[in-house]
Amino acid sequence: MLLAPIIEDRADITLGSRLGTTRNAGALPWHAVFGNRLAAGLIRRLYGLKISDLGPFRAGRADVLRALALEEVTYGWAVEMILKGALAGFRIVEVPVSYHPRIGKSKISGTAKGTTAAAWFILSRIVRHYFRR
Numbered sequence: 001m002l003l004a005p006i007i008e009d010r011a012d013i014t015l016g017s018r019l020g021t022t023r024n025a026g027a028l029p030w031h032a033v034f035g036n037r038l039a040a041g042l043i044r045r046l047y048g049l050k051i052s053d054l055g056p057f058r059a060g061r062a063d064v065l066r067a068l069a070l071e072e073v074t075y076g077w078a079v080e081m082i083l084k085g086a087l088a089g090f091r092i093v094e095v096p097v098s099y100h101p102r103i104g105k106s107k108i109s110g111t112a113k114g115t116t117a118a119a120w121f122i123l124s125r126i127v128r129h130y131f132r133r
Contacts, residue, residue, distance in 0.1 A: 002059050005093040012064045012090035013081065016057025016097035028099070035119050039079065039126060046130045047086045050094070054078050054122065057097045064090055076125045083129040 005011035
């Protein structure tokens with residue numbers, strides 16, 4: 001499902017949204033849902049790209065990924081891909097994915113420190129890339 005829009009030549013990059021209509025209870029903590037909605041709303045407003053999630057499910061054509069010249073190696077790589085792709089005019093399509101509660105504890109969304117650091121990093125990158133263009 002994630003690759004279908006690329007294979008069908010409807011997209012250059014696909015994003016899997018965990019925040020679609022059917023969500024498994026407890027799959028994402030409330031603050032992760034809130035943060036994703038906040039960041040997606042900011043991206044929608046600044047970049048005109050309609051997305052709902054910055055989650056880890058994504059695919060892209062190899063030539064597109066090379067053209068993006070991604071630099072981030074921590075929290076920001078996912079948002080950098082979206083922002084640079086949008087600014088370069090690549091077709092970005094979101095598809096629903098199923099997501100289940102994780103086994104174990106996340107180092108990011110499972111701690112206040114990780115959540116705060118990721119939120120600051122992601123939101124600052126959204127604004128920084130917007131003004132860089």
